[in-house]
Structures are given as C-alpha cells and as structure tokens.
Amino acid sequence: MSASWLRDEDPRLLTGGGRFLDDIDVPGGVWAAFVRSPHAHAEIGKIDAAGARNTPGVIAVLTGADYRADGMGFLPCQDSCTRRDGTAMRAPEHPALPHDRARFVGEPVAMVVAETQQAARDAAEAISIDWSVLPSVVAVGEGPGLHSGFDDNEAFYAMVGDPENLQAAFDGAAHVVEQTLCDQRVTANTMEPRGYVGDYDKGTGRFTLRGGVHSPHTLCRQLAEHVFRLPSDRFRVVTGDVGGSFGMRGAVYPEIALVLWAARRLGRPVKWVATRSEALLADDQGRDIFSEAALALDREGSFLGLRVDLTANLGAWLGVKGPRSPLNALNLMSGVYRFPAKQVSVRGCFTNTNPVSPYRGAGGPEAGLIVERLIDKAARQTGLDPVELRRRNLIRPQDMPYDTGLGLTYDSGDFAVVMDKAAELADVAGFTERRAQSAANGCLRGLGICNAIEQTARPGIECAVLEIDKDGNAVVRVGTASQGQGHETIWRRMVCDRLGLSPESVRIVDGDSDALPGGGGTFNSRSAVSGGMALMGAVEKIVERGRDVAADMLEAAATDIVFEDSVFAVAGTDRSVALLQVAAEAGGLAESADYSPDSPTLPNGTHICEVEIDPETGRVDIVSYVAVDDVGTPLNPVLLDGQIHGGVAQGIGQALMEAVVFDPDSGQNLTGSFMDYAMPRADDLCSIRTDSHPVPTTLNPLGVKGAGEAGTVGALPAAICAVCDALGTDEIAMPATPETVWKVLTRMSEHGGKSA
Numbered sequence: 223m224s225a226s227w228l229r230d231e232d233p234r235l236l237t238g239g240g241r242f243l244d245d246i247d248v249p250g251g252v253w254a255a256f257v258r259s260p261h262a263h264a265e266i267g268k269i270d271a272a273g274a275r276n277t278p279g280v281i282a283v284l285t286g287a288d289y290r291a292d293g294m295g296f297l298p299c300q301d302s303c304t305r306r307d308g309t310a311m312r313a314p315e316h317p318a319l320p321h322d323r324a325r326f327v328g329e330p331v332a333m334v335v336a337e338t339q340q341a342a343r344d345a346a347e348a349i350s351i352d353w354s355v356l357p358s359v360v361a362v363g364e365g366p367g368l369h370s371g372f373d374d375n376e377a378f379y380a381m382v383g384d385p386e387n388l389q390a391a392f393d394g395a396a397h398v399v400e401q402t403l404c405d406q407r408v409t410a411n412t413m414e415p416r417g418y419v420g421d422y423d424k425g426t427g428r429f430t431l432r433g434g435v436h437s438p439h440t441l442c443r444q445l446a447e448h449v450f451r452l453p454s455d456r457f458r459v460v461t462g463d464v465g466g467s468f469g470m471r472g473a474v475y476p477e478i479a480l481v482l483w484a485a486r487r488l489g490r491p492v493k494w495v496a497t498r499s500e501a502l503l504a505d506d507q508g509r510d511i512f513s514e515a516a517l518a519l520d521r522e523g524s525f526l527g528l529r530v531d532l533t534a535n536l537g538a539w540l541g542v543k544g545p546r547s548p549l550n551a552l553n554l555m556s557g558v559y560r561f562p563a564k565q566v567s568v569r570g571c572f573t574n575t576n577p578v579s580p581y582r583g584a585g586g587p588e589a590g591l592i593v594e595r596l597i598d599k600a601a602r603q604t605g606l607d608p609v610e611l612r613r614r615n616l617i618r619p620q621d622m623p624y625d626t627g628l629g630l631t632y633d634s635g636d637f638a639v640v641m642d643k644a645a646e647l648a649d650v651a652g653f654t655e656r657r658a659q660s661a662a663n664g665c666l667r668g669l670g671i672c673n674a675i676e677q678t679a680r681p682g683i684e685c686a687v688l689e690i691d692k693d694g695n696a697v698v699r700v701g702t703a704s705q706g707q708g709h710e711t712i713w714r715r716m717v718c719d720r721l722g723l724s725p726e727s728v729r730i731v732d733g734d735s736d737a738l739p740g741g742g743g744t745f746n747s748r749s750a751v752s753g754g755m756a757l758m759g760a761v762e763k764i765v766e767r768g769r770d771v772a773a774d775m776l777e778a779a780a781t782d783i784v785f786e787d788s789v790f791a792v793a794g795t796d797r798s799v800a801l802l803q804v805a806a807e808a809g810g811l812a813e814s815a816d817y818s819p820d821s822p823t824l825p826n827g828t829h830i831c832e833v834e835i836d837p838e839t840g841r842v843d844i845v846s847y848v849a850v851d852d853v854g855t856p857l858n859p860v861l862l863d864g865q866i867h868g869g870v871a872q873g874i875g876q877a878l879m880e881a882v883v884f885d886p887d888s889g890q891n892l893t894g895s896f897m898d899y900a901m902p903r904a905d906d907l908c909s910i911r912t913d914s915h916p917v918p919t920t921l922n923p924l925g926v927k928g929a930g931e932a933g934t935v936g937a938l939p940a941a942i943c944a945v946c947d948a949l950g951t952d953e954i955a956m957p958a959t960p961e962t963v964w965k966v967l968t969r970m971s972e973h974g975g976k977s978a
Contacts (some may be wrong), residue, residue, distance in 0.1 A: 230711045240463040243417040243433050244495050251491040255342035257332035257349050259324030262574035262889020267352030274348045279341035284333040286321030297474050298448040299540035303378045311378040314369040316539045318476035325538035326574050327891050328503030330476050335484055358889035362535050362571040375572040382628050383565030391527030391563040395518035399600040405588050406956050407510035407882040414465025417495030420481030429457045429482045434464035436472040437743025438735035449479045461733030467705035469580040472745050473506045474542045502894050507882055508581025510535040511588050517596045523606045525615045528561040532568040537577035544578055545570055550585025553629040557593045558637040558673045559615045574889045582872055586676035586935035594672045594939040599952045632824050633920050640850050640915045644828035648848040666835040668948025672939035677822035678928030679751035684742045686756035688764055689812040694802040696728045701741015702753040703733035708861045720761050722788025747928030755922050759815025767811055768804045775799050823919050825927035827851030829936030833944040840964030842878055850913045854927035862929050866912050869933020875902040877941035879957045
C-alpha cells in the first residue's frame with residue numbers, strides 16, 4: 223500500500239467537473255440572507271422589517287421570536303468537562319436565532335428569504351433594529367458574566383498532574399525557565415466559503431441538508447435531538463464536493479438549522495452561500511490560547527518538571543467541539559519528551575467574539591508551540607545546544623509503551639532517529655556557516671526545530687459497505703466525508719490492491735448519511751485509521767463470502783480455498799475461479815463492517831525551519847524547510863506529501879502573518895477582509911523537503927497513524943522558533959510580521975542588543 227497513485231479526483235476537479243455547493247440548483251429553490259449583529263454585545267429591540275417585506279421577490283422575514291414560537295431547540299456542545307468545584311461545565315442554551323440579545327459581531331439575528339440571492343441581500347439591508355448596546359468583553363477574565371445566571375465567564379477548568387512532585391522538582395532545579403505566550407486567534411478561510419441548501423419533504427416529513435460538513439451521520443443526530451427534537455431518521459445530510467475545512471466545517475452552525483427550519487415553514491428548498499466578508503465575520507475561529515509556563519532542569523540539562531497554565535478564549539458560545547482544542551493541548555503538553563514531574567491546567571472562558579472550534583491540529587500546534595519555545599529559551603539561558611538539549615530528553619523506544627501522565631499512552635515511535643534524520647536532511651551541522659554568510663550580507667539567520675506529536679483517530683465508530691454486482695462493478699460506501707484529502711483515491715486503491723479489481727470498475731460513495739447505516743465522518747486525521755480499517759473489514763468479509771461460493775463452484779472444502787491476485791484456488795492444485803466469476807455465480811457480493819479504535823494513534827515528526835531576516839525592513843524569508851514524519855504505514859506517499867505541504871503552509875501562515883484582531887473596546891472584528899487578514903502565498907514559502915520514517919502503530923492492523931494535521935503541528939513552532947533564533951530573543955509575539963520584527967529589533971538596539 224506504499225506505492226504512489228496520483229489522485230483519482232483531480233481530472234474531474236481540475237477540468238471543472240466538481241459539484242460544490244454553489245453548483246447546486248434546486249428546482250423551486252429560494253435564497254436566504256442574514257441580518258447580522260453590528261455590535262459585540264447588545265439587546266435586540268424592535269425589528270422593523272416593513273421595508274424588507276416590501277422588497278420585490280421577498281417571501282419571508284424571520285426573527286428570533288418566530289424561531290422561539292416554533293419551539294425550536296438549541297445548538298449543541300458535544301464535549302463535557304467540569305468547573306473548579308466539580309460541577310458541570312457551563313453550557314448556555316444557544317439558539318440559532320436569538321430573540322433577546324446578540325453576543326458577537328456577525329451573529330445572525332434575522333433571516334430574509336427571497337426568490338433571488340440579490341433580492342434577499344437587498345432586503346436584509348433594509349431591516350432596521352433598535353439596539354441597546356451593552357459593554358463587551360473581548361479579553362478573557364474581564365467583565366461580568368455574558369450569559370444569564372453566570373456571575374463570571376469561566377465555562378470550565380481542568381487540571382492533570384501532580385502538584386506536590388512538581389514543586390519538589392522546581393525546588394531542586396539548577397535552572398528554571400519561565401515564559402508567557404499568546405497563541406493568537408486565526409480563521410480557516412477555506413477556498414469554498416460555507417453554504418447550505420435545506421429541503422423538507424412534507425409527504426415523508428424528512429429534511430435534507432446539502433453542504434460541506436465533517437460528519438453527516440453525527441449532524442443528523444445533533445439536529446434531530448437538540449434542534450428539531452425529532453427522530454434522527456427524519457434527516458439526511460449530503461456533502462458533495464467540499465473546498466476545504468481544516469476543522470471549520472465541524473461546527474453545528476446557526477445557518478444549518480435555519481435553512482432547514484425555513485424550508486419546512488415555507489415548503490420550498492432554501493439556499494444560502496456566504497460571501498467572503500460574511501465568512502470572516504460568521505465562521506467559527508481557532509486557537510486563541512494564552513499560556514504561562516515554566517520548565518525546571520538539572521545542571522546537565524535533563525528536564526525535571528513542567529508547569530503550564532492555559533487560558534482559552536471560547537468566544538460567545540460553546541461550539542459543538544469548543545472545548546476540544548484546549549483539552550487536547552492539555553493532554554499533549556509533554557510532547558515527545560520525558561518530564562518526570564508535570565502539571566497542566568486549562569480554563570475556558572466566554573467573550574464577545576466568534577465561537578471557537580478545532581482548527582487544523584486542534585491542540586497539537588498549541589502544545590508544541592509552548593514546549594518548543596520553552597526548550598529554546600532554556601537552551602539560550604543555559605548555553606546548551608538546542609538540538610542536544612532535545613535529544614537527551616526524548617522519550618526512547620525502550621520506554622514504549624509510555625504513559626505521559628497527562629492522559630495519553632504512546633505505543634510506538636523512534637523520536638531520536640526522526641530528529642537526527644531531519645537534522646541531516648536540513649544540514650543543521652552547516653548552519654553556523656550559513657548564519658555567518660547571512661551576517662556578512664547584513665541579514666539575520668535563524669533555525670527552528672519542532673519535535674511534533676498529535677493524537678489522531680480517537681475512539682469513535684466508522685462504517686463501510688462494499689458491494690460487487692454480478693457484472694463485476696463495485697461500489698464502496700464509507701461514512702467519511704472528504705473535504706479535499708483524496709479519499710476517493712485511497713479507498714479505491716485499498717479495494718483494488720486486495721481484490722484485484724480494475725480502478726475503473728470501483729465507484730466511491732461518501733458524505734451521504736443515507737448511503738449506509740452509520741459513520742463517524744472526517745476530522746482529527748481519523749479517516750485512514752477508522753475508515754480504512756472499516757473498509758478492510760468489509761473487503762475481508764467479501765473474501766470470506768467469496769471463499770464459500772468458490773468452494774461450491776470448485777467442489778472443495780472452504781478451508782482448502784486460498785485467495786490471491788483476484789483468484790480463488792484449491793491449495794496445491796491448478797483448479798481456480800476468478801473473483802468476478804464468483805460474484806456472477808452468487809448474483810453479487812455485499813458486505814459491511816465497522817470499526818472503532820481502542821485509543822488514539824500518535825503520529826509524530828521533526829520539522830526544521832530556517833529563516834533569514836532583513837533587519838532594515840523586518841521581512842522574514844523562509845529559506846529552508848524540512849519535515850520528517852512518522853505517520854505509521856504510509857498508504858500513498860504522494861497524498862502524504864500533499865497533506866504535509868498544506869499543513870506546513872498553514873502553520874507558517876499563523877507564525878508570520880495570520881491573526882483575527884478585535885477592537886478591545888467595541889469588540890469589532892478589525893480583520894474582516896483579505897485586505898486586513900493576510901495568508902501565505904506561493905512566494906512566501908520555499909521548496910518543502912519531506913521524508914518519512916514510518917514506525918507502524920501497534921493499535922491497528924494497517925499500522926497507520928494519520929497525517930492530515932502533521933504539517934501544521936510541526937510548522938507553527940518551527941517557524942516562530944526560527945525567528946526567535948535569528949533575533950536572539952524570546953520576546954516576540956505572533957504573528958511575526960515585518961512591523962513586529964522591526965519593532966523588536968528597534969527595542970533591542972535601544973537596549974544594547976537585548977530585548978526590553
């Protein structure tokens with residue numbers, strides 16, 4: 223399974239054959255537009271919709287009062303944790319359309335449905351609302367409670383570790399290093415903005431939602447149980463082609479519930495597609511974690527203790543997986559290193575900003591940033607080589623299985639070999655010479671290293687169905703939902719490799735909750751593990767079913783039948799029959815299987831980034847980037863490289879240029895367009911060199927660990943560590959824009975080359 227196939231999807235997608243949400247034209251369909259709050263926190267007064275209702279083509283104007291009158295439910299949060307006193311996490315009821323108060327800029331407060339998209343947008347602009355503006359809370363820990371009945375804004379608190387042992391470790395340390403960091407808020411900006419088509423069949427009482435989501439079956443249950451309070455079999459979700467997600471499409475958004483609700487009220491399909499500026503205001507966002515950390519070391523540089531306190535900005539409402547990223551960061555905080563004593567805490571707080579959802583890596587980049595920055599700071603303060611400091615503290619193969627003490631057990635990995643392989647590929651030994659050459663040219667050069675690890679494929683059911691008809695055509699139905707990862711290629715390859723079918727005869731169906739009884743979906747780099755194992759289970763059942771049929775055809779015992787290269791044969795004889803003959807004889811073969819991992823897999827890798835900085839302008843150039851990853855058994859190296867490259871671009875983007883910025887007083891989003899929110903382009907990156915050192919996991923027979931988030935987990939820490947190394951300071955905030963870098967250099971110059 224390690225040979226490369228080019229993506230089967232590409233000829234169709236690159237020649238305009240894709241079918242994305244905006245390509246869907248539903249007969250009899252109408253368009254929706256939303257009135258969104260211009261205030262971060264305000265009471266909703268009288269809504270004057272007379273002008274909107276008089277706009278030609280307008281069918282309906284719907285408000286929170288209508289939503290409430292229809293007895294609609296609330297958007298769910300599926301994570302659960304507790305507060306400091308052990309009581310349940312605060313999870314305020316989140317209506318898709320509020321009737322009383324708006325809690326962030328961009329929150330929908332009214333909905334217009336019209337015959338055309340333009341008419342709906344024009345009518346939405348004609349609606350006026352009497353607002354009573356309230357004080358807004360943008361920074362965590364400020365102000366009174368934003369939700370009724372809450373005296374403060376802390377939603378949950380979690381802590382793992384041993385405070386007593388940790389204190390002893392710090393008391394006996396030769397060196398103690400402390401740091402504070404802000405992992406700034408970012409947003410996904412997928413190529414295809416969010417959009418949905420909601421339909422309702424009055425005859426059957428069934429809803430159908432079309433649009434990009436992570437988990438069709440899960441969304442059916444969430445809409446049924448929490449929003450509409452109906453049986454889940456009344457819902458169907460179909461994704462179609464999806465132009466990217468990176469975690470953003472995993473939320474249960476208000477617009478999802480509202481297009482379905484409006485379709486039922488109006489008896490017509492309702493479609494909504496976000497504009498780019500609307501997406502920047504309305505999408506769930508990611509990261510936004512403040513940390514205070516300390517590392518204790520002995521005289522030889524061995525780690526003694528790690529203490530980290532995290533504060534996570536959750537936004538105005540709990541997303542469906544709102545607490546997930548900070549809780550993942552808590553579990554992953556030890557990275558690939560041995561910390562004899564540790565304590566990590568996290569608190570999640572509400573603010574008048576967009577809800578937060580997992581963003582690519584979901585806790586992995588957050589944890590890696592803290593640990594790797596801390597290690598580099600320790601190396602600078604102690605004078606130890608940063609590579610050697612890491613090496614002497616790595617978890618060793620003989621330590622496996624390794625209990626981190628933070629809720630995870632690592633089953634496999636050879637972290638030192640991976641790091642050494644990356645160091646050789648990046649020519650770390652020659653860095654001193656390259657730095658001197660940059661200095662001779664008036665530039666600053668830095669090198670950053672990240673030993674990354676993440677938890678993927680957490681326990682959760684996945685399903686697959688394989689059908690081969692009597693004519694030899696095969697259909698694969700999988701509960702995953704591709705957003706551009708190349709699933710069609712992987713699933714087809716797995717079936718063809720085992721069964722010897724021609725690729726042209728295999729059709730892939732995913733992203734449709736009606737296609738099979740259940741499924742978990744695509745997120746958390748779980749598809750190769752959970753989807754792959756489910757599919758292989760169905761394939762092996764086909765082989766076993768075919769063995770029985772072949773035994774009858776060959777007049778032999780089933781135990782004497784062997785299967786290889788698409789042929790069933792009687793062992794030790796020349797009597798055989800092809801799989802397709804067996805399928806024809808049986809009138810077709812069909813089997814299903816499901817799979818749930820017992821525990822998460824732990825892909826890991828070493829990323830090394832080299833930068834050069836022009837001190838006159840503060841511009842940072844990425845001049846070299848190397849990634850060596852262990853994602854277990856690689857199913858397709860070409861797809862693996864593509865996943866790593868894309869993830870690296872996103873990590874570098876956050877390190878150097880991306881940030882969602884809110885006005886601290888008004889809560890206004892100051893980065894509401896691509897004029898304000900920068901993202902990396904091709905000329906911001908260098909050629910990315912990748913290599914692999916697979917150590918197959920023991921947790922599943924395929925040996926796969928997942929790869930979709932690996933690039934971002936490694937790139938964010940590696941890139942910003944390289945900038946810090948070039949500047950010779952740890953005092954720089956992300957993103958390290960030219961202005962930020964130039965200001966740091968200016969302050970250092972004023973203080974004799976040291977940071978202020």
